[in-house]
Amino acid sequence: MAKEKNVERITNMEDDFAQWYTDICRQAELVEYASVKGFTILRPYGYAIWENIQRLMDAEFKKTGHENVAMPVLIPESLLKKEGELVNGFAPEVAWVTMGGSEELEERLAFRPTSETMFCDHWSSILQTYRQLPMLYNQWCSVIRWEKTTRPFLRSREFWWQEGHTIHETAEEAIAETEQQLNCYADFCRDVLAIPVVKGRKTDKEKFAGAEATYTIEAMMKDHKALQSATSHYFGDKFSRAYDVTFTGRDNTTQYPFQTSWGSTTRLIGAVIMTHGDNNGLVLPPRVAPIQVVIVPIAAHKPGVLEKAGELRDRLAAAGIRVKLEDSDQSPGWKFAQYEMKGVPLRLEIGPKDMEADQCVLVRRNDGEKLPTALAELESAVQTQLDTVHEMMYQKALENLQEHTYEAYSIEEAKQLQAEKGGFIKTMWCGDLECELKMKEEGGMSSRCMPLEQEHLSDVCPICGKKAKYSIIWGVAY
RNA sequence: CCGGGUGUGGCGAAGUUUGGUAUCGCGCUUGACUGGGGGUCAAGAGGCCGUGGGUUCAAGUCCCGCCACUCGGACCA
Numbered sequence: 001m002a003k004e005k006n007v008e009r010i011t012n013m014e015d016d017f018a019q020w021y022t023d024i025c026r027q028a029e030l031v032e033y034a035s036v037k038g039f040t041i042l043r044p045y046g047y048a049i050w051e052n053i054q055r056l057m058d059a060e061f062k063k064t065g066h067e068n069v070a071m072p073v074l075i076p077e078s079l080l081k082k083e084g085e086l087v088n089g090f091a092p093e094v095a096w097v098t099m100g101g102s103e104e105l106e107e108r109l110a111f112r113p114t115s116e117t118m119f120c121d122h123w124s125s126i127l128q129t130y131r132q133l134p135m136l137y138n139q140w141c142s143v144i145r146w147e148k149t150t151r152p153f154l155r156s157r158e159f160w161w162q163e164g165h166t167i168h169e170t171a172e173e174a175i176a177e178t179e180q181q182l183n184c185y186a187d188f189c190r191d192v193l194a195i196p197v198v199k200g201r202k203t204d205k206e207k208f209a210g211a212e213a214t215y216t217i218e219a220m221m222k223d224h225k226a227l228q229s230a231t232s233h234y235f236g237d238k239f240s241r242a243y244d245v246t247f248t249g250r251d252n253t254t255q256y257p258f259q260t261s262w263g264s265t266t267r268l269i270g271a272v273i274m275t276h277g278d279n280n281g282l283v284l285p286p287r288v289a290p291i292q293v294v295i296v297p298i299a300a301h302k303p304g305v306l307e308k309a310g311e312l313r314d315r316l317a318a319a320g321i322r323v324k325l326e327d328s329d330q331s332p333g334w335k336f337a338q339y340e341m342k343g344v345p346l347r348l349e350i351g352p353k354d355m356e357a358d359q360c361v362l363v364r365r366n367d368g369e370k371l372p373t374a375l376a377e378l379e380s381a382v383q384t385q386l387d388t389v390h391e392m393m394y395q396k397a398l399e400n401l402q403e404h405t406y407e408a409y410s411i412e413e414a415k416q417l418q419a420e421k422g423g424f425i426k427t428m429w430c431g432d433l434e435c436e437l438k439m440k441e442e443g444g445m446s447s448r449c450m451p452l453e454q455e456h457l458s459d460v461c462p463i464c465g466k467k468a469k470y471s472i473i474w475g476v477a478y
Numbered sequence: 479c480c481g482g483g484u485g486u487g488g489c490g491a492a493g494u495u496u497g498g499u500a501u502c503g504c505g506c507u508u509g510a511c512u513g514g515g516g517g518u519c520a521a522g523a524g525g526c527c528g529u530g531g532g533u534u535c536a537a538g539u540c541c542c543g544c545c546a547c548u549c550g551g552a553c554c555a
Contacts, residue, residue, distance in 0.1 A: 018549065026489095037546070093554070148479060148553065155555080208555080216555095228555060267555085298514050333515040351514060361514080477555095 010341075012279050017223040024273055025152040028282045028342050038150040038157035042266070045342065048290035049269055050160060054140060056192050056287065057162065057264070060184055066136040066164060071118040073141070074109040079117050083242040086116060089209020093145040095157075111144040116210070116235075116261055119165040120243035123257075127247050130169050133257060134177070138164040153270030154227075154478050161265035167245065167257035171236065174258035178234040181262040182215045185230035193268065194285040194394040195219050195275050196401050197229060198424070198473060200449025205436055212236040218448045218473070220401045221274035224422035226448050226475035229271050230264035270478075275397050276366070282343025283366055285393060286386040292322040293382060294339045298332055298351025309350050312360065312378060319379040321386075340365060345389045346382065366393055405473075410462045414474060415443045424448065424475050428468035430461035438463055445474040 010027055013020040025031050030046030033039075042050060058068070074097060081087050090113045097109040112118065119137065127135070142160045150156045164181060168174040182199060189195040197217035207214035211233040219229045240246070240256035249255040276283040286292050293316055297309040309325055316323040324344075326335050332349075339347060349361040362371040362381065366389050373381045404423030408414035414425045425445065429435060436447055455471045 016549085022548075033547075035546090089554090145554080147555095149551090151548095206555090231555075263555095265555090296514090300513075302513090329513090331513060331515090331517055333513090333517080335516085336514095337516045349514065353514075 010279065010281065013222065013277070014279075020277075020279075021270075021274060022152065024277055024282055024341075030269070030273075030282075031152045036157075038147060040150075040152055040156050040158075042160070045290060046269065049272070049284070049288050050266055052288040052290065053192070053268060054162070057184075057188055058138075058140070060188065061138050061162075061164065064136070064180065064184070066138045066166075069137050069139050070141070071112070071115050071122070071139055073112055075112055075115075075117055077108050077110060079121055080110050082117065083210055083239055085210040086239075090114070090145070093147060095144050095146050112141075113143055113145045114261075114263075115139070115141075115143075115163055116165065116239055117243070119261075120239050120245055120259075123167060124243050124245045127167070127245055127257070129248050130250055130255075133247065134166055134168040134173060136164075136166045136177075138162055151270075151478075153266055153273070155267075159265050159267070161263050164260070164262045166260045167240070168259070169247075169249070169255075169257065171258045174236075174260050175234055178213070178215060178232045178260045178262070181260070182217065182230075182232040185232070185262075185264055186217050189217060189219065189229060189268075189271075190394065192285065192287045193272055193275075194390050194397060195229070195271055196394065196398045198401075198449065198451055199453075200451040200473065202231075202449055203436055203447045203472075205433055206447055208233045210235065210238060212238065215452075216449050218424075218475075219271050219275060220397075220404060220424060220475075221271070221478070222277070222400065223274070224400075224404045226424065226477040227267070227271050227274065228448075228477065229268060230262070232262035233260060235259040235261070275400075276393055277343070280337075281341035283393065284343035284345060286345040286390050289343065289345050290322065291324045291339075291342070291344045292386060293324075293346045293348055294335075294344045295323065295325045295348045295350065296332055296335045296339075297325075297327060298349055298354075300327065300329075302352050304355065305351060308355055312348065312350060312375070315378060316382060319383070321379075321382060346385055348382075364389055364392075366396075407457055408462065409458060411439065411443060414439070414445070414462070418443055418445055418474070418476065422476065424473045426455070426457065426471060426473055427462050428457050428460065429470050429472040430464055430466045431469040432461075432464065432466075435461055435463035439474055443474065444476065446477055448473045448475045448477065 010023045011019040029043050032041045032043055034041050094113055095111040098105055140162045142158050144158050147155050147157055166177050168177060186197050186199050189197050197219045199217055202214040202216055213234045215232045217229050219227050221227055237256035237258050239259050246254050246256055273282060295309050295313055297305050300306050306327060313323050313325040343365060345365050347363040354360050358375050359372050360375060362373050362385055406417045406423060407426045408417055414427060417425050440446055450470045450472045457471055459468060461468045
């Protein structure tokens with residue numbers, strides 16, 4: 001048997017899922033801990049995934065007319081305090097700047113935990129007429145929240161994200177924007193990350209501080225826990241009023257615009273890891289994989305092998321595929337294991353035997369299938385396999401989601417299902433906070449969302465027995 | 479923030495019970511042979527033992543404080 005080297009340090013996900021996750025983050029060279037507690041460094045390979053997410057998602061935002069801006073990283077305390085709920089929601093986790101050089105500042109400045117206030121402040125100075133509306137802004141940046149417990153990608157004191165902020169003339173338009181962006185996220189997860197999600201609305205308890213409504217997409221990880229993967233908020237005119245953002249309407253009266261915000265973060269990378277990864281390491285969806293095909297030459301010293309491998313690399317690169325020729329002098333077996341750890345969707349093996357037959361061998365990361373492929377049709381075969389891998393990954397994740405979603409008709413049943421199987425538990429709900437708290441306390445689950453696709457499971461809330469208003473999903477969340 | 483665990487070359491560990499001047503594997507460097515699942519051999523480089531204090535002739539080892547990471551919980555998106 002071959003000796004195990006690097007991978008021996010990866011914990012099996014069945015033994016300890018949390019440790020498996022941490023091992024992958026480090027072994028696949030995605031992140032490293034910084035010397036500031038709770039902060040992480042995104043290493044080149046991890047950042048490359050984020051760059052692909054940014055590039056593809058940003059293109060979607062642009063299609064619907066959004067423009068990117070850059071706001072200051074610091075927010076004056078007085079400005080942050082103008083909207084009460086937002087302040088209360090974020091107060092425990094705001095970091096402050098109190099010194100400028102050696103001078104104490106007259107007013108302390110908050111590192112942005114989110115930028116609603118900055119956008120509102122800006123709009124209050126530039127908005128004059130309904131003709132300027134809507135304003136559809138987005139920014140890619142990092143924010144700081146002083147979290148107590150941190151984990152790579154899932155929760156850290158600084159994280160990278162995009163935050164969209166828009167204002168509209170009417171409530172209807174703003175609500176439509178909120179829905180559009182939620183759908184944008186859900187489609188992105190499906191089409192780019194191969195992650196199925198449940199779209200829904202948050203309960204009052206779980207919604208964003210200051211929002212009128214918060215919409216969410218919830219994904220299920222391989223350990224059957226829930227991960228909130230993006231959110232979209234409708235604010236009504238609450239912030240507009242708090243920050244005195246006004247415009248002159250069509251009827252020549254002063255009006256407050258209606259506002260939305262929506263965000264997704266590097267947490268999406270955590271979702272990718274826990275949705276697709278296996279005991280050999282990362283499994284990356286082809287559309288965001290920094291390397292889509294790794295070429296491993298076999299017997300590279302034999303005449304013509306490296307030249308042929310280089311030729312194949314050039315052909316694939318010319319076809320727009322992200323390809324890497326692994327021509328180091330490591331053994332082929334080492335390379336196989338290494339690029340499996342890094343989740344590269346396709347491996348291309350080329351050696352003397354292949355060259356005689358004018359073929360190469362493609363190997364899929366997700367299922368290990370080896371596919372002898374004629375060199376003549378390499379580009380199309382690779383493209384087809386990349387699409388196949390994406391589709392297979394999505395289907396597998398969808399099965400996981402569906403097979404671990406259960407219906408419950410009593411709190412005992414919900415409790416038992418969660419304890420024995422985990423996953424999403426669907427019930428009806430009366431809408432009362434007490435029942436939500438009871439489910440948390442007794443069942444150990446928080447509400448994930450009230451799905452947009454509402455179902456009628458029964459007439460009553462299984463927790464209190466009163467008339468049910470909504471169907472709702474419960475789960476243990478990250 | 480509460481509770482458990484862990485900090486020893488880049489990584490993983492042994493050594494701590496019984497104090498005596500740091501060991502092993504991997505990785506790294508150089509060279510040769512190899513090459514279709516983590517190859518072989520040879521010669522090398524690399525360590526203020528997380529940190530601050532204390533006890534002692536002597537501390538990786540004993541005592542006290544602190545810090546970081548990690549697992550679980552609470553809090554939180």
